[in-house]
Amino acid sequence: MLAELTEVRKQYGDFFMNCTMCLEEGRVTGLIGKNGAGKSTAFKALLGLIHIDGGTVRVMGQNGVPLNVQQKGQIGVALSDSTFSGYLTVKQVIHIMEKMYPGFERERFIAECHKTAVPLDKKIKEFSTGTRAKLKVLLALSYGARMLILDEPTAGLDVVAREQILDLLREYMEQEGRGILISSHISSDLEGLCDDVYLIHEGKILLHEDMDVILDSYGLLKMNPDSFGKLDKSYILRTVKEAWGYSCLTNEKQFYVENYPELVVEKGSVDEIVSMISKGEDL
Known part of the structure; x- marks a missing residue:
């Protein structure tokens, strides 16, 4: 196990998080949810950047935070609200990275900057x-970390740049013993990269599922009130009342395809799951 949160609790005013999740070796794990659901708080708790109110944090088999120097050198981090000073150039950042991380791969990093059009002499601001x-x-990615924690890493990128970054992440995972914990609002990125996903809503993990299961077995049913009344709801996870009838989220799409051929059954997606669980109701 690379990292694990067990009943980690944190309160900010009216917001309360109680989160249990893990990142295993050899897997890319996504953390999804709407803005304010607790994704960044979970990441910061894992990294020891905030004081938690309870629960257990384990990083690479060791309990507790803050992380020691060796642990920090094994984690690559890209958080949405942190970066180097905007008054530095990338060349200046390179000198800092060489002093901070013995494993920093200078030449490869420079090559990747050229490849992805990141200028070396321009100020970051x-x-x-x-x-x-x-x-x-x-x-x-520049110093051989065993795991990456990436909060919205492709935000603001065009399609070409996003694919460049995703290719780098896939290449990173080719080496054994590594793992990635990633959040993104771009569902296609997660669907093409992640092995499993956690869904966090109002500080609680409401769903943990393999991505293959989501894409193969989850679906969105749409029907009028009469059809909804006759529906076997054994495999319905969430229901939303619409102006025209009902939308229902299921994790047994094939059951409804085979038994209710008259229903509209759409393929499940990360976006639909976030939307339905955020606004839907349990039966």
């Missing part, structure tokens, strides 16, 4: 949002 996002990911 002059970068576009997308270029800053690329820089954070390249830095996280």
